[in-house]
Every structure is written in C-alpha cells, then in structure tokens.
Amino acid sequence: MAQQELAGRTAVVTGAVQGIGRAIADAFAAAGAQVAAADVNAAAFPPASELPEGLRFVQLDVTDDAQVAEVVKAAAPDILVNVAGVVHHGAALECSDADWEQAMRLNVRSAFKMCQAALPAMVERRDGCVINISSVASSLLGVPARCAYSVSKAALLGLTRSVAADYIKANVRANAICPGTVRTPSWEQRVRDLAAAEGISEEEALARFVARQPLGRVGLPGEVAALAVYLASPAGSFATGQEFSIDGGWSGVK
Structure with a gap:
C-alpha cells in the first residue's frame, strides 16, 4: 500500500476530469485523502464503480x-486545488475581448471565488492548504x-501570495505550481492546432x-501531481507563498 501522506484529509480539486486535475485527484486519493473531483463536464465522468476508494466526481x-458555494460547503475541504482553466492562443494584438474576459473569469476569478x-x-479550523495551478x-x-493566458496566470500568482500572507497566522498555506509543457488532452489539441495553422505535420x-x-x-501529469501531494502533505508544511516551477528546465536552464 502506498504511503498515506494525506490520510484523514479532505480535498476539492477543480478541472479534475482529465489532465493535471485528474492526476492530482487520483494521487490525492491514493495518498489517503477523501477527494471531491469537480468538473463542469459531467458527461466525461467515469463510472463510480471504476473509481478508487476516496475519490468521487x-x-x-x-x-x-x-x-x-454549494460544492465547497458539502465537501468542507482541508485542501483546495484550483486547476480549472483555459489556454488562449495569440499575442496582445490578436487577443479578442471575449478571450481576455474568459481567461480572467476562468483562470483567475474562479480560483478567487473557490478560495473565498x-x-x-x-x-x-486553523488548518488549510490552497494550491493554485x-x-x-x-x-x-x-x-x-500567450498574452491572455500569461496575464491570467500571473494574476493567479498574486492571488497565491495574497492568501499566503493574509492567512499565515491561521495556519493556512497557499502555494502555486507552475508547470511547463505537460502532456494533457488540452496540450495535444494545441499540437494539432499548431500543425494545422502552420501547415506542418503533427x-x-x-x-x-x-x-x-x-x-x-x-x-x-503524474509528475505535477506528485508535487501537489508533497505540498499538501506534512512534508511540505513549511512552504507557503511560493511558486514551484516544474518545467523541464525551461525557465531555469539556458
């Protein structure tokens, strides 16, 4: 049996039906947490009979x-992981108002409201952990x-630091995980989109x-999930207000 780093903990993970969100939900359940895996796409939920113990959608x-408010009240999480988001392509001059507003609403405001x-x-309880992806x-x-996306993800780092600073005395920690390119269904679609746009092979x-x-x-996704488990577990209890890059050296090795 895997080490139960999160035994006795309750978590809500958004954007959990696939990709990084699903990997985190699975990893948390494997680590002993009771996990509410939340997603808007109910049609893609796996049958409950196929889910590991501790995981529900x-x-x-x-x-x-x-x-x-309803989902958070019902789950009463010790751990909140905000994964739900959207990636828009385009530089500033190519960014529509609709794309900008959706990026801010889904990538930033939703995490803010989940935190609230x-x-x-x-x-x-004087006990809590927030992880923003x-x-x-x-x-x-x-x-x-990546104009709208990058601005929204920068704002999410600001939210992370703010929550960490404001609630550190209540023993509530907040950290951000900053992935680079990760093999998810969303990324695989961007590969196909790039191929089509540039007239090149996939x-x-x-x-x-x-x-x-x-x-x-x-x-x-599992590599990002392993970092999330660490940050949510007692092993990561001295970390708060930080950004953890997990990007294959993209931002740190030149």
Whole structure:
C-alpha cells in the first residue's frame, strides 16, 4: 500500500476530469485523502464503480458562484486545488475581448471565488492548504502568443501570495505550481492546432514543443501531481507563498 501522506484529509480539486486535475485527484486519493473531483463536464465522468476508494466526481461550473458555494460547503475541504482553466492562443494584438474576459473569469476569478468559499472554515479550523495551478507562462517567463493566458496566470500568482500572507497566522498555506509543457488532452489539441495553422505535420509540431524543453521531453501529469501531494502533505508544511516551477528546465536552464 502506498504511503498515506494525506490520510484523514479532505480535498476539492477543480478541472479534475482529465489532465493535471485528474492526476492530482487520483494521487490525492491514493495518498489517503477523501477527494471531491469537480468538473463542469459531467458527461466525461467515469463510472463510480471504476473509481478508487476516496475519490468521487461532482459537477461544478467554477464560474457559477452558487455552485461553488454549494460544492465547497458539502465537501468542507482541508485542501483546495484550483486547476480549472483555459489556454488562449495569440499575442496582445490578436487577443479578442471575449478571450481576455474568459481567461480572467476562468483562470483567475474562479480560483478567487473557490478560495473565498473554502477559507472561512480553514481559518476557523486553523488548518488549510490552497494550491493554485499557474504556469511558467506568467510573470515567470515570457512565452510568445500567450498574452491572455500569461496575464491570467500571473494574476493567479498574486492571488497565491495574497492568501499566503493574509492567512499565515491561521495556519493556512497557499502555494502555486507552475508547470511547463505537460502532456494533457488540452496540450495535444494545441499540437494539432499548431500543425494545422502552420501547415506542418503533427510530428513536427510536437518537435517544436519538445525543442524548448532542456530535458528533451514534455512533462507528465503524474509528475505535477506528485508535487501537489508533497505540498499538501506534512512534508511540505513549511512552504507557503511560493511558486514551484516544474518545467523541464525551461525557465531555469539556458
């Protein structure tokens, strides 16, 4: 049996039906937590009979404040992981108002509202952990054609630091994980989109993504999930207000 680093803990993970969110939800359950895996796409939920012990899926539109309040109240999480988000392509001159507003609503405001819903009980218990999934494409690294996304993910780092500073005396920690390129369904679609836009093969499009990774490969969702488990566990209890890059050396090795 795997070490139960999160035994007795309760977590809410948003954007949990696939990719990084699903990997974190699975890893938390394997570490002993009771996990509410929240996602708007109920049609993609796996059958309950196929889920590991401790993991359940709940439908949640993170842009709906009433749903946010209801799900958080029912789950009463010790740990909140904000994963739900969207990636828009384009530089500043190519960014539409609609894309900008969706990026801010889904990538930033939803995490803010989830924090607002979860923090009161955490503060009252004097025990809580918030993990925001940001990106190295933020205030950490300038990435071409990611204007709205990068601005929103930079704002998420500001939210993380703010929560950490304001609630440290209540023993509530907040950290951000900043992945680089990770092999998720969303990223695989961006590979296909790049191939179509540039008139190149998907293999060549994939090679372009890999070429910017000093380690020579893209990351895996499970690698991000392992970092999330560490930050949520007693082993990570001295970390708060920090950004943890996990990007194959993209932002740190030149």
